Amino acid sequence: MSLTNWHIAETVEIPTWLSEKVGKFAAQLLCQRGIIAPEQVESFLDITAYQPTSAFAFGAEMEQAIARIQKAYEQGEAIAIWGDFDADGITATSVLWEGLGQFFAQGDRLVFYIPDRLKESHGISIRGLDELRSQCQSAGKSLSLIITCDTGSTCLDALTYAQDLGIDVIVTDHHTLPDQRPPVAAIINPRYLPNQHPLFNLSGVAVAYKLMEALYETLPEIPQKPLEDLLDLVAIGLVADLVKLTGDCRYLAQKGIEVLRQKQRLGVRMLLEQCKRVGDRPIDISFGIAPRINAVSRIWGDVRKCVELLTTRDERVCKALIEQTELANTQRKALQKKVFKQVQAKIEQLDLSTTGLIVLADPQWSVGVLGLVAGQVVAEYGRPTILCTVEDGIAKGSARSLEGINLYDLLKGQEHLLLSFGGHPLAGGLSFALENLQLLTESIDQKFWSQYGQLQSKAINIDLEVNIADLSKELFNEFKQLEPFGMGNPYPKLLVRDCQFSEISNANIRTQKGQKVEYIKTEFTLSDRNGNQIYGDWWGHYSYELPDTSCDVVIELVDNAFRRRYDVRLLDFHAQSAPLSAELPSLATSIKNSDLNLKIIDWRGRDLVELNDHSSATICDRCPQSWQDVNTIIERAHQANQALALVYPRPEQINGAIAWQTLVGVAKYLSRTGKEIRRSQLIAKLGIDDQDVLQIGFEELQQYGYAVNAIAVPSDDRDLIIRINSIASIYDGFTTANPFIQAANELAFQQQFFDRQLLKNALHSSAG
Template sequence: MVTTTWQMPEPIQPPDWLQQQVGNFAALLLCQRGIVEPDRVAAFLSAAAYQPTAAAALPEMPQAIARIKLALQAGQTIAIWGDFDADGITATAVLWEGLGHFLVRGDRLFFYIPDRLKESHGISVKGIDQLRSQLQQQDRNLDLIISCDNGSTSLEAINYANELGIDVIVTDHHTLPDLRPPVAAIVNPRYLPEEHPLFHLSGVAVAYKLMEALYDQFPERDRDSLEKLLDLVAIGLVADLVNLKDDCRYLAQRGIERLRQKQRLGVKLLLEQCKQAGDRPIDISFGIAPRLNAVSRIWGDVRKCVELLTTDDPNLAKQLVAQTEIANTERKALQRLVFKQVQAKIAQLDLSTTGIIVLVDAQWSVGVLGLVAGQVVAEYGRPTILSTLEDGIARGSARSLSGINLYELLKGQEHLLLGFGGHPLAGGLSFKFENLRLLTEALDQRFWSQYGQLQMRTIAIDLEVTIPDLNRELFNQFKQLEPFGMGNPSPKLLLRNCRFIRKSHKKIRGSKGQKIEYLKTDFTLGDRQGNQITGDWWGHYAYELPDTEGECDLVVELIYNARDDFYHVRLMDVHRSAESQIYDIVTPKPQAVSAIAPSKLRLDSTTAKAHETWRTLLGIAKYLSRTGESVPRSRLAAKLGIDHPRVLAIGLEELPRYGYAVQHDDHGDLISIRAVNLVPHKSWQSSLFIQSVNEWLFQHQFVNPEILAD
C-alpha cells in the first residue's frame, strides 16, 4: 500500500452569472478547471457551441487521402490493420464501415487484428504474410495497409511491406519513434504541439478524422453515414482514457448522444446486457468497454467484436453479445487469480529498495497483465511491469502512476528489449528472459536517479460537501459537466466529521451466479445532525474501516443507481477526523508554505499513519478471532502497508498484551488470531509498534530507501 495525502483546491468565488447558469457546485468545478469565460463555458457544456478542428489539420492527412483515392481509382485492395483493445476494435470498425461505403467488404476491403494471446500490438512480418496468404486464396494482391491505433513504431514490418510493394498508411496516437517510418503517410496527432486541440485524439478518433477527410473529398456522399460512426468514436475515446478536452470532448459528447439513441444493433444489445442507458461515460467504461476488451484477454481473437459492432443481423448480434458476457466473466476470475499470485511474489521483494516492480511468470495469461499491473500500481504505489514467458521470451504490460514517465524509462533500454510502445502511463513490451536481471537493475537505477524517491499517492479533492448535499440536484449539476475522464475527472468530494453507523462486506458473484470473488463493503454513513447516506467500498473488507465510535473524514464520489433510482457514495479514501492529511491548497500561497516546517509535516503525516496502521491491525485481529479464518503473512502485510518483516513481527508480538493469541502454521506463512482475555479498549496504545511503523514510514518515504535493520 501507499500513503495517501489529500489536496484541497485554492478557494475561488465563481461569478454570479455562472452560478445562476449551472449551480454553485458546478460553477466552482468549472472555475477550478480554468473554464470561466462565457464562450469557453458554452463550448464546454454544449457540443453545438464548440467549433471542431478540421481533419486536414492533422499531419500528413493530405498525403493519406491522396493515397486512398489512388487505391479507389485503381481498383486496388486495402487491408485495415487494427488493434485488440476497445480503442483499436472501434477504430477498426470505423474504417471497416466508413471505407465500406467506397469498397465492397470482403472483396477489395479486408481487416486484420493480431491475436492478443499470440501476437503483440502493431504491424508484424508474420501478420503481413498471413494476410497476403488469405488474400491470395481469393486471387487478390495486397496493395495498401491502413493501420489504426497502432503502427508508429512497427519499423521492421513497414520495411518488409515496402520490399513487397505494399504501401502503408499509419493512423495512430501512440508515442512516436525517433525517425519517421518509411510510409505513404503517418497521421498521428503526437506530431502536433501538446496544446493543439487534436493532440489528445485516441486511435478511433484519428480513424474517424481520416474518414471525415475522405468524405470531404466526395461532397455527394451522404454525410449521415459519417455521423453514424460517432457512437463508436465515443466508446473508443472513453475506453482508452485519453484527455477529454477540446476535440476529444466534442467527439465524446456527440458520440454519447448518438449512443443514447441506441441505433446501432450491437451496441444496443451490449447496453441491455450490462443494464446501462448509454447516456453517460460510465456506461462505456464499466459496461461496454470491459466486455469488448475481455474477448481478446480471454480468447485472443477479436474479429467477432468488429462484426458485433457492425452487423445488422439480430440473431448474430445476440450470439456475439452472449460471448462477450462469458468472456468478461472469465476475465474477472482470471484477473483476481493472477493478482493474488502477483501479491505473493511481491511479498518476497524488499519494497524499500524497489523503485519499479518487474515480475515474470510463465503461468500468467498475457491478456490480463495490464489490468493486474494497474491494480499493483494502485495498491503499492510503484510502476509495474508484469510479463508471461514462452520459449525464453517475456511479453507483457507496463503501468505507471502520475508523475513517472514509464515510456521514457523504457526508452533508454532498447538494447535489452525486443520491442516496446505505449504512453507515459501504460505500454507493452517484450524481452529475452535472460535479460530480466539487467533490465530490472537498469530501470531501477534510472528510476532512483531520475525521481529520487517513491511517490506518495495524492487525491485532489474538488469540493467539500455535507451529506444533505448528496442528492439529485448535485448529481444534475455534475451531469452538465460530463463526460468525465482524463483531464476532466469525476468530482472527488470531501465529507468531514462523519461516522460509520453500519458496515458489512460480501463477495460479489457474476450475473449468473458464477463464483467470482469480488469483494465489496457496504456501509451507512451518518453526521452529527443525524443525516445518513449509504455507500460502498470495492475491493476492501469492513474491518478496514475505522470503528463506528470515531468520526472520520472521507473522500467519496457521488453515484446514481439508475436501476433502483437512488443516490449513494463510493468511498475513495478515509482518515480519522483528527488525522486527515489534507494539505491546504493545490498551489499553496507563499505564507502557507513557510508557516509549517517540512520536517513537521513529515512527522505529523507518518505518526498519523502509524496510529491508523495499529488500529487496522486491531480490526483485522478482531475479525479473524470472530470468523476463525487464517490470513497469509503476505496478505496481512499488504493490508497494513508494511513491507518489512521485523515491523510486522513487532505488531504480532504486541497483540498478546491486549488479549489476542497469535498462532502460525508450520511454515510461518499462515497466521490465525483468537481472542483470549481482551483488555479495555482505551488502553490499546501499542507505543512500540507505533514507534516502529513511524520510524519505518519516515525513513521509507522521506529520508532514505533503507528500512529498519532486523
C-alpha cells in the first residue's frame, strides 16, 4: 500500500462549557470546524434553533417562477416536469410530482420526463422536447410550461428551441451557470448567490423543494398535504449528491432524516427494509437507498419506475419495483468492477509521470457506471479522470476530479471540441466527436499543467488522535450529536498510533440470496500495547495487504448493528519503520550543544530570490532524515549565531507510488528517445534526494527490463548523467508494492517526523 499523506488537524483550546455540553472529542471537532460561539453551536446541534432561509431569498427569479405557475394554475395549462436520472434528479422529480400534484392533476395536466441514461445525456435536449411535446399532443394537451429540476442551466440551444415553440421554461438547478442568463421564464439556481449564502450549496432536490415552499406560501389554501411530507425525499437527494451540508442544506437534511425515520412513505420504508437500515442516519441513504435508486439508470437507463417507487401507495407495485432495484444494484457492482479492471489495463499503457489528466474511451464500456469508475480511478491514481463509451463516432462519458482541481474550468474553453458538457468543479458529463479525442486530451492536459503545475499525491485529513480505549459507545454518541455528516461536515477520521492487526481474515460479500458479489473485505482485530482491542474491517482489500508490524492507523468508528457492537473501518495505515519504532526522544533532549532558544523560520515553498534578506539566516535546503542530521543543522546555525531558515521542499509531497510512476515514465521516455537526464534533474522530478533510495529505484527498473548507467559530470563532481535503455519488454504495468515504493515511503515517514520536530520551534515568517 502506498504512503498517503496525512494532514493532522491542530488541537485547539476548547471552552469548558462546550466540552461539558457535547464531550471533549465532539467539542474539539466543533472548534476545529469553526463552530465555537454559543449561538453557532446551538443552531448546529438543534434544528429548532436554526432559522431557515426564505425561498424568496432567490429574489426576482423566484417571484417570476411563482407568478408563471400561478398563471398556469388559473388558466388550466398543462405542465411538464423535466428531471434527471441520478438520485438527486429522481428525488427532485418526485418532489415536484407530488408538490405540483397538489395543484395540477397528475397524468392529466401534469406529466414528467426524465432522459434515458443509456440513450441520452444529462440536460434538456431538442430531441427530448420534441418527444415530450408529441406525447402531450397525443393526449390532447398543449404543452406551454416546463419546469426542470437538477438540470437545464447551460442547455442554451434546447432552451432557445423551446422558446421558439412558445413553451416557457422555469429552470431549477444547482449546476454551473452559463455566461449569460438563458432565455427562460425564470432560473432558480443557488450559484447566482454569494458563496457564503445559506442556500448556496443546495442540491437539485433542495432547490425543487424551495420552489414548492414558495408556491405553498403563495397559495396556501389549495394543498391538501403538508409540504413537510416531502422532506424525506429532500434528505435522500441531498446526501446522495454529496453537497456541502452547511446552512440550509444541513437544516433540510436534519429535518428530512426526521421524516425518513418515521417511514411514512411506502417506497422508502420498503427500501430500508430491503437493505436492513433503520433510516435515522445519512449512512442509511448513502450506503442503502441511494445506490439502489442510482443503479436502475446505470443498468437499464429508464428511471421512470424509480419515481413511481418513491411516490406509489400500492404495496404490490412497490414490492415488484424494490426487487428490480436490488437486481440492478447487484448487476451494477459486478459491471463496475469489470470496467474498472479494463480501465486499469489501459492506464498501465500510459506514462503517468507526464499525464496530468487520464482521458480514456472504449466502445465496450457501459456509460451507466463510468462516473463511478472515474471516481475510483481518481482515488487510486490521484488524477482527474474522463472515461467515455463510444457509439456511432460519438464519445459520451463522465468526468471526476479531486479537491483543488476544478474540472469544469479545465473543460471550459474547449467548447469547440465538445458537443455538450456540464457539471461541478469535481464532476461532470460530456460528449464529443471521437475524432477530437486526442486534441481534447492534449488541450486540457496542457491547461492542467499551466494552471496547477504539478501532480497531487493522495492525502487524508485527520480530525482527532485517540486511543483504542476511547473507541466506545460513548464516543460514537458524541459524534452522533454532530450528524448529519457529509461534505462540509465530514465524518470524523481518527488517528490511532502504535497498534497491531491480528485475527486477520477475508470475508466474501454476498447478496441476501447468498449470491457472491465481486467485492471483498478484510476483517481484523486492532490491538494496542495495553491489551485494548476492537474489531474492524477494510473494504476492497485482501488480508495479505495488512502488515505484521506496529502501525499508525486512520479509522472511522462505525455502528455494527448486525453484531450489536461498535467497530472500526480502516481507511489507511503507516507501518512504523524500524529506526523510528522505538520510543523517540524529543527535540530538546536530542539536540547537543545547541541554544534551545534558536529562532527557526519556516520559509518552505518560498523563492529565496523573492526574500529581501536571507543572508542573516543559515539556510537548511535538505530535510533532515535522522537525529544526527538535526544536530548538525542546528549546530551549524548555532555556531554562526543566526536563525535557521527551512527552505527544503515539504516532505509530505513525497509519495512512493507517484515517485515510482514518475521514475517509470522517465525510463520509458529516455529509452524511447535515447536522451539522458542529470541526477539533479531526476531528483527534482521525484522529490527524492537520497542516494540509497534512488539506487533501489534503479535496481527495481532493472527487474522490469531497463539498463541504467550513471556517468560522472566533468564540470560538476556532485552530479551524474543518467542513461536508461530498454533491454527487455517485461514491464507489466504499475505495481503498488515494490522495494522502491517502500523505501520512498519510509524516507517520507522519516522526513515528516523530523520536519515536525523542527517546526515545533519554528517562527513562521512572511516577510523574510
